[in-house]
Amino acid sequence: MTSTDLQATIAHMGAAARAAATKMAAASTASKNEALRALARLLRGDSAPLAEANARDIAAAEAAGLAAPLVDRLRLTPKVLATVAEGCDQIAAMPDPVGEITNLRRRPTGISVGQMRVPLGVFGMIYESRPNVTIEAASLAIKSGNACILRGGSEAIHSNLALWKLVQAALDEAGLPRDGVQLVQTTDRAAVGFLIQSPESVDVIIPRGGKSLIERISREAKVPVIKHLDGNCHTFVDATADLDLAVRVTDNAKTQKYSPCNATESLLVHEAVAAAFLPRIGAVFAAKGVEMRGDAASVALLSKVPGANVVAATEQDWSEEYLAAIISVKVVSGIDEAIAHVNRYGSHHTDAILTEHHSNAMRFLREVDSASVMVNASTRFADGFEYGLGAEIGISTDKFHARGPVGLEGLTSMKWVVLGQGEVRQ
Amino acid sequence: MTSTDLQATIAHMGAAARAAATKMAAASTASKNEALRALARLLRGDSAPLAEANARDIAAAEAAGLAAPLVDRLRLTPKVLATVAEGCDQIAAMPDPVGEITNLRRRPTGISVGQMRVPLGVFGMIYESRPNVTIEAASLAIKSGNACILRGGSEAIHSNLALWKLVQAALDEAGLPRDGVQLVQTTDRAAVGFLIQSPESVDVIIPRGGKSLIERISREAKVPVIKHLDGNCHTFVDATADLDLAVRVTDNAKTQKYSPCNATESLLVHEAVAAAFLPRIGAVFAAKGVEMRGDAASVALLSKVPGANVVAATEQDWSEEYLAAIISVKVVSGIDEAIAHVNRYGSHHTDAILTEHHSNAMRFLREVDSASVMVNASTRFADGFEYGLGAEIGISTDKFHARGPVGLEGLTSMKWVVLGQGEVRQ
Incomplete structure (x- = not known):
């Protein structure tokens, strides 16, 4: 496809999404839930077409020499399919965010003023590898009354197409517009450029993937972006922390999984408990092979731990998102230094204090x-499912519009409603 | 000042604002209210310095041949000062939005998850002519716990500086950081460019002024912008409308003032009541000299009204924001056509239905x-004060973050809070 043709294709999809958005926004809760339950049923149904499409992607990925963990991310195993089907049912069971009216209050003029929750309109979702995101994004779009344009990774194109066909069938079954959920069917990367520069048809872009992808999209987009950048998360063990609790929670925050963005990357310890706490957590980390990069005070305490891998931290370490079995450790003089350190070096993602001191x-x-x-x-709880959002379209590290895990509400905004009895302005 | 010096000045202000933002965010409600009440008192106090500064701006504006209405906008009359002082007291009396925790709920894992309202951080305000905006922006920043950088119009520079000195004194009196509210003291237009491209120090830009200013800022900004573009507002008179009410409300919506963005620019009338309603409202408009630009059906009815100034509407009229004694008029077949027309031609600002039909x-x-x-x-009610926001920093025509009148809450966002007793993720 030429660049002009591709641009026309994206513009056409955008116009269709804009038209479908009106119908999605006005759709009844019953029909949206019907579509979600139909989608769950189809995902649990005949798995042969999905398996075949997925096998093509996996064969291509293996032929291209993709690393094994990346190939694994592509796999639509029965377990993955069961999980996304369950997700659709869960979203169907959630309250409809659309149409909720809050704070409707009478004003001295006689009018009643409140706010109504409404869909944002059209979102564009740009993601890599995991094809299950196709279903997660589609199901959140349906429930939140938005239209969406999905752009998955080229390595998952056949799986995404097969999953999207189920979405189309589910929308049909519920009488919702097929154009409510569209999939970019070309793997040409230029499609992303056209999509993120179409304010006339896209209200917000949600990128999910590596930092370079997100930074490029943020830089080039002409529409708002819900950004998910670094997670340099801290756990601060205060002077009054219950040290058993602190060992358990810090261990979990760092080692339960190393790759998630909500894993703790930096440990701050109040100087009053450093001598009591650091050798204990150091032993846990030593046993699990976690490298500790400390300031002078923590190195002095941690280097006595048998088997501990302890090195001196550099200034750079305080800002680092390792996503690995490494943690930076610093002894601080108290709450003031801890807060200042987190606000200076952290990435404004997720940070925890372990303390019994209320203030x-x-x-x-x-x-x-x-x-x-x-x-x-544990910082590992920072997650849409753990927070009860039902699902998560992304985690925002921005302050504007939505912060942290973004679920159905993050895909909506509040408009004002005014109910009068013929009042006029004086 | 050279461009490099100016850039350094703006960067220095940004860094100071970022540092002050932490203190503003942590400030107690009592000290914020103390600053606001001190500001109100200072505005009501010795008016000589303000009058002198204002006289300099007015003399310069008159010497430059500025049109009389624009010169009038510059005037800090006793009435204007009394109004902004009253505004400060009103904002002091409002509940503090910062720190509000909502929806704190226990999750199955044992953790409690909720959301806490927090300031956005630093906002940049770019505005033209009216110097009272300096006080409105400063008072909203103080109460919402944000730092701000203000950039008023060059024609009001002396008035703005004099008002800002009162703000500095009020911040001092309450023990809040002076850098919490800064004013760009040069009239060099390049300062705006540097300010809107400083994501490291500015979280959101709020422009208030003409459409070309806002469009330029939106295009060039590297931070989110709360945009206020057109107000092409509609009033739709449905078949079941109370026609006395409809005449009163439509008249008010169009003629109470012609220049505000919430004035009705387009009147839609259900065909079932067109013959009964249009001659009545046409007579009102004729008496007030309002030009009516109609479709064929409305022209046929309106042209019989004695003294009416009626012309045929062009396609362009349906999209027009007149801000003048002109209204477009169209007879529609019913609610479907009315909604479709508003969504197609309107500017998503404010639209009203007059009806007794509940559905x-x-x-x-x-x-x-x-x-x-x-x-x-009346569409004229779309206003922060009328909605009970206490004040209004702008009216957003965007859907992302905040829609419509933006008050204290629009300058905040919600972060997640998790309260645990040592829970870990499984």
Whole structure:
């Protein structure tokens, strides 16, 4: 396809999405839930076409020499399909966010003023590898009353097409417009460029993938972007922390999985408990092969731990998102230094304080400028499912519109409604 | 000042604002209210310095041959000062939006998850002529816990500087950082360019002024912009409208003031009541000298009205924001055509239905994709004060983040808070 043809194709999809958005926004809760349950049923049904499409992607990926973990991400195993089908049913069971009216209050003039939750309109979703995102994005679009244009990775194109056909069938079954969920069917990368520069047909772009993809999209987009950048998350062990709890939570926050963005990358310890706490958590990390990069005070304590892999941290370490079995460690003088350190070096994603001191807990909650702030809990909880959003279209590291895990509500906005009895302005 | 010096100045202001934002965000409600009440007191105090500064701006404007209405906008009359002082007191009396925690709910894992309202951080305000905006923006920044950088019009520079000195004194008195509210003290237009391209120090830009200013800023900004573009507002008179009410409300919506963005620019009338309604409203418009630009059906009815200035509407008229004594008029076949017309030609600002038909009222509220949708009320009510926001930093015609009048809440966002007792992720 020529560049002009591709641009025309994207423009055509955009216009169709804009038209479908009106119908999606006005769709009844019953029909949206019907589409979601139909989609769940189809995902649980005849798996042969999905398996065949998926096998083509996997064969191509293996032939191209893609690394094994990346090939694994492509796999639509029965377990993956069961999980996304279950996700559709869960979203069907959630309350409809659209049409909710809040704060409807009488004003002195006689009019009643409130806010109604409405869909954003059309979102564009740009994602890599995992084909299950096709279903997650489609199901969130359907429930939130938005139209969407999906652009998955080229390595998953056959799987995405096969999944999208199920979405089309589900929309049909519920009487919703097929153009409510569209999939870019070419793997030409230029399609992304056209999509993110179409404010007339796209209200927001949600990229999911590597940092370079997200940075490029943010830089070039002419529509708002829900960005998900780094997760340099901190756990701060305060002077009054329950140290058993602190060992358990810090261990979980760092080692339960190394690759998620909500894993703790940096440990701050109050100087009053450093000598009691660091050798204990150091032993846990040593046993699990976690490298510790510390300031002088923590290195002094941690290097005595048998088997510990301890090195001196550089200034760069405080800003690092390792996504690996590495943690930076710093002894701090108290809550003030901890908050200042987190706000300076953190990525405003997720940070936790472990403390029994109520006022310190409240200060940390208020003053740490991150999308998720926690008291006595593992940073690994920062997740749409764990927060009860039913699903998550992404995690925002921005402050505008939505922060942290973005679910159905993040795909809506509030418009004003005014109910009068013929009032006029004086 | 050279371009490099100016860039350094703006960068320095940005860094100072970023540092002050932390203190503004953590400021107690009492100290924020103290600053606001001190500001109100100072505005009501010795008016000589303000009068002198304002006289300099007015003399310069008159010498430059500025049109009389534009010179009038510059005037800090006793009435204007009393109004902005009253505004500061009103904002002081409002609940503090910062720190509000909502929807704190226990999850099956044991953690409690909710959302806390927090300031956005630093906003940049770019505005023209009226110097009272300096006080409105400063007072909203103080109450919402944001830092701000203000950039007023060059024609009001002395007035803005004099008002800003009062803001500095009020911040001092309450122990809040002076850098919490900064004013760009040069009239060099390049300052705007640097300000809107500083994501490291500015979280959102709010432009207030002409369409060309806002479009330029939106195009060039590298930070989110709360845009206020056209107000092509509609009033739709449905078949079941109370016609006395409809005459009163339509008259108010169009003629109470011609220049505001929430004035009705287009009148849609159900064909069933066109013959009864149009001659009545036509007589009102004729008496007030309002030009009517109609489709064939409305021209046929309106041209019989004695003294009416009626012409045939062109396609362009349906999209026009006149801000003048002109209204476009169209007879429609019913609610479907009315909604489709508003969504196609309107600017998604404010639109009203006048009806006694409950289901049509609800459909209009749900399906018209505008920042404010109204039933049986004048579109002129779309305003932060009328909505009870206490003040208004702008009116957003975007869907992302905030729609319609933006008050204190529009300058905040919600972060997630998690309260645990040592829970870990499985």
